[in-house]
Amino acid sequence: MIRTPTTDVAPAVATARAGREVVACSAGPDLPGTVGGLGMTWDLTTTAPPSAVLPDLSAAADAVPLIPVAAQHVPFAGRRIKRTLLLRVRPGTPDGVRARFEADLTAMPAHITAIRSWALSRVDTARQPATPWTHVWEQEFTDPDGLNGEYLLHPYHWTHVDRWFDAEIPSAIVEPAIAHLFRWADGPVLH
Numbered sequence: 001m002i003r004t005p006t007t008d009v010a011p012a013v014a015t016a017r018a019g020r021e022v023v024a025c026s027a028g029p030d031l032p033g034t035v036g037g038l039g040m041t042w043d044l045t046t047t048a049p050p051s052a053v054l055p056d057l058s059a060a061a062d063a064v065p066l067i068p069v070a071a072q073h074v075p076f077a078g079r080r081i082k083r084t085l086l087l088r089v090r091p092g093t094p095d096g097v098r099a100r101f102e103a104d105l106t107a108m109p110a111h112i113t114a115i116r117s118w119a120l121s122r123v124d125t126a127r128q129p130a131t132p133w134t135h136v137w138e139q140e141f142t143d144p145d146g147l148n149g150e151y152l153l154h155p156y157h158w159t160h161v162d163r164w165f166d167a168e169i170p171s172a173i174v175e176p177a178i179a180h181l182f183r184w185a186d187g188p189v190l191h
Helices: 011-021 095-111 144-153 155-164
Strands: 022-029 040-046 065-072 080-087 118-123 135-141 179-185
Touching: 022 179, 040 080, 040 179, 065 095, 080 144, 095 118, 095 135, 095 155, 135 144, 144 155
Parallel strands: none
Antiparallel strands: 022 040, 065 118, 080 135, 080 179, 118 135
16 A cells, blocks of 8 residues: 555565655554455555655555545554555545545544544545555554444444445445454554
8 A cells, every 4th residue: 555645565675765755664464353454564654755765666466555635643652553444435426425425434533532543545546546445544543442342333433434334225335345454553653
């Protein structure tokens, strides 16, 4: 996954090639309960375009270039759970409906205190037209209970967000295939 300014890449390669352009780098194995992952997630924050830092990365089949929509960094010390949700909004969804969906996602942290730092991005399909994803929704939690407990079981999640995903609800706009990835990180990933 390529994030402007964050990217999933191999940390040793990123650090060796990028020098001062690398702001932060984090990697780790996906935890049990992850769905649709490849076993490990890497995040890289850069000050330069990802193609300038790692020229070979943009050709990778699983690279997902991102355009930030909204984000908030909430500082806290220590280990944390880094969660990434990759999803696809159905083709032909009107822009106004997509905007309401994005607004519901970005309103979650105001209701769910377990969410610390977070970021919502759109996938840059002009740079990677073959990707199956349209959006990436990322969060940091202090522990797995924040993700698997308060976040997933919160009434706001069930009433305002899940309706976009539930294929049995006529107004659902998210395709059923998603990637729900989460792992431990030693420090901040979302900046």
